[in-house]
């Protein structure tokens with residue numbers, strides 16, 4: 001087809017072995033990252049556009065290693081998943097996020113939820129709900145202020161996934177479907193799984209002008225979510241125009257650079273205390 005040129009990059013033995021070496025080096029360093037306190041969480045606000053109130057914060061993992069610099073989360077998380085390190089790292093993230101949110105509550109900030117990304121590997125671990133129950137107990141965080149973000153590629157078996165989500169929801173927390181609209185079976189997941197919220201993928205939150213396919217998709221997602229009683233967050237909101245269109249479509253909650261990038265604890269605290 002004209003216009004579609006297949007890019008076949010010849011992977012020379014050299015380049016692939018360099019990549020493999022980097023992966024292995026990263027894995028070795030990642031193993032020590034928790035104990036060396038190299039991991040940290042940054043937080044990005046989820047804002048109610050009708051009031052400008054920050055209703056929640058998504059925590060996103062960062063790893064600053066002296067040898068590699070800032071490794072992008074997508075890169076080191078996939079290595080963590082393959083090596084099994086994701087269990088330890090994921091548990092650290094959950095504990096850290098719950099602890100932090102509880103601290104903010106105690107410091108007198110208005111209640112907000114904290115949203116934690118779950119990897120599929122964590123989700124498929126049958127001990128997950130026990131681990132989370134223990135973390136909630138230990139930190140004292142009310143489970144209604146914890147949200148778990150799952151992606152659409154959870155598990156092939158919808159029944160198993162529904163059971164696992166049911167167990168998690170019994171703890172009193174909420175489940176959000178992340179990157180909504182990008183998977184191949186988004187609607188099937190919505191039908192089969194007890195989710196509370198969808199996060200419209202940021203690839204849809206651009207070119208929202210009237211008549212564009214994204215505008216049609218986003219407004220349809222919003223009306224569907226409303227009829228299904230699901231809460232919606234639009235991700236990747238970067239401009240005033242995007243915000244305007246979303247407002248017209250009746251979208252209430254947004255997240256994106258327009259309000260704030262994901263930022264470190266001290267900065268997000270400044271922001272929250274100023275707003276409070």
Ligand code: C2E
Pocket residue numbers: 044059060061072073074077093117118119178179202235236237238255256257258261262
């Ligand atoms: P995600 O969960 O979809 O997170 C949203 C990503 O979009 C973040 O990238 C965030 O920085 C970025 N983003 C937020 N607002 C905007 C915007 O307005 N415009 C654009 N262009 N981007 C925006 P980040 O932090 O690099 O994370 C990438 C992915 O890594 C996450 O995607 C998530 O899948 C994964 N990830 C990050 N932290 C964790 C974690 O603690 N556990 C797990 N399992 N995955 C994580």
Ligand code: CA
Pocket residue numbers: 058117149178
């Ligand atoms: Ca997410």
Ligand code: CA
Pocket residue numbers: 178179199201202235
């Ligand atoms: Ca997302």
Ligand code: CA
Pocket residue numbers: 202205206236237238239242
């Ligand atoms: Ca955007």
